[in-house]
Amino acid sequence: MSQDLRHQLVHFDETDEGVLRLRGQLSIYTVSSAQERVARLDTQKDLTIDIGDLSRIDTAGAWLLCEIEAAGEAAGNRVTLQNVTGETATLLSSVKSAMPEKQVAVKTETGFAVLLHRLGEKVSAGTTFLLELTGYLGLFFVSLGRVIRHPSEFRFTSLVAHAEDVGYRAVPIVSLMAFLIGVVLAFQGSAQLRQFGAEVFVVDLIAISILRELGILLTAIIVAGRTASAFTAAIGSMKMREEIDAMRTLGLDPAVVLFLPRILALLFMLPILGLIANIMGLFGGALMAWIELGISPSMFRIRLIEGTDVSHVFVGLIKAPVFALIIGVVGCHAGMQVKSNAESLGRMTSNAVVTAIFTVIVADALFSIFFAQVGL
Incomplete structure (x- = not known):
């Protein structure tokens, strides 16, 4: 295309009948000047635009015509295009469909009634969520009763595989965590108890804290981070690929095939992980007490046996099955x-990770209140 043809301006001819005729080229090279002319149009009345004499129109020109139509509609007037060829009509339709919609700012409502309404919605959503979790817990027990009556339906291989993933592979991180917690408790406890000459009571501090609370709680939090996310990702991926629908088509119950082995694996492995965490926590505390306070391992063992009741161990381990059910469900x-x-x-x-961790902590707090009330 020659240089003078590119810069040929579009002409606007207004007739007595209120028709605006366009001549020349309405393209990317002339749309700027045409836009200045359009800005001077009277948009407060109906407008008819005749584009039959245009020698060329591209997407930029079509955009300008669409803008004129939009401005007329916004002012409550009608803009009509005349002598539109089939090719031009297709171009105008494509440009109009591609134009972004104008976003209307939503006015934010305020006031006590609005806050009360939002609070009610949150409470309703939370109640619905708790009811759904309760339903899945009931589904687990129903599936468990079903496989007890019909053992051939239970997939033992799946249980072993999930137990390995949930328990065996979590042993290193749980052991390291518990060991470091024991070290920290012994170090911080010795720094405080040394001021009162009661260094020997650091053994009681370590034992009660780890056996009763921190051992199983921190283990459950780590397992929640690993396992809840793994369960969600595995089942969610199967749901995305419609594998769960295919299982139902084949007559397989997803609760028996997917939920039951995973939750049972947690029920079996979390108490074991809790015991490992208790042992490693006591080992870390004993090591730091030996280094920092000079309490020998034999003295630590004697003080542990004499000053720590076995009920602390049971209080901690009783929580494990409940935490396992929460994480799995x-x-x-x-x-x-x-x-x-x-x-x-x-x-x-x-x-899933956030909910599981939060629910485990809430359950641990409820257990603490309960055991305090019953005197354990």
Whole structure:
């Protein structure tokens, strides 16, 4: 295209009938000057635009015509295009469909009634969520009763595989965590008790803290981070690929095939992990007490046996099955809520970890209140 043709301006001819005729080229090279002319148009009345004499129109020109139509509609007037060829009509339709919609700012409502309404919605959503978790817990017990009556339906291989993943592979991180917690408790306890000449009571501090609370609680938090996310990701991926629908088509119950082995593996392995955490925590505390306070391992053992009641061990381990049920049910429930996109999978995996950890901590607090009331 020659240079003078590129810069040929579009001409606006207004007739007595209120028709605006366009001549020349309405393209990217002339749209700027045409836009200045359009700005002087009277948009307070109906307008008819005749584009039959245009020698060329491209997407930029079509955009300008669409803008004129939009401005007329915004002012409550009608803009009509005349002598539109089929090719031009297709171009105008494509440009109009590609134009972004104007976002209207939503006015934020305030006031006590609005806050009360939002609070009610949150309470309702939370209640619905708790009821869904209760439903999944009941589904687990129903599936457990079913496989007890029909043992051939239970997948023992799946249970062993999940037990290995949930328990055996978590031993290193749980052991390291518990060992370091014991070290920290012994170091911080010795620094405070040394001021009163009561260094020997650091053994009681370590034993009660780890056996009763920290050993099983921190183990459950680590398992919640590892396992709840793994359950959600595995079940959610199967749901995205419609494998769960295929299982139902084949007559397989997802609760028996997917939920039961995972939750049972947690029920079996979390108490064992809690025992390992208790042993490693006591070992770390004994080592630091020996280094920092000079309490020998034999003295630590004697003080541990004489000053620590065995009930502290049972109080800690009683919590393990409840924590296992919470983690397993939350993870399986979140996996079944995944939609058919990756964004939903990531969001539900994150929600499962947060929910499982929060619920475990709440359950531990309720256990502490209960045991305090019954005198344990």
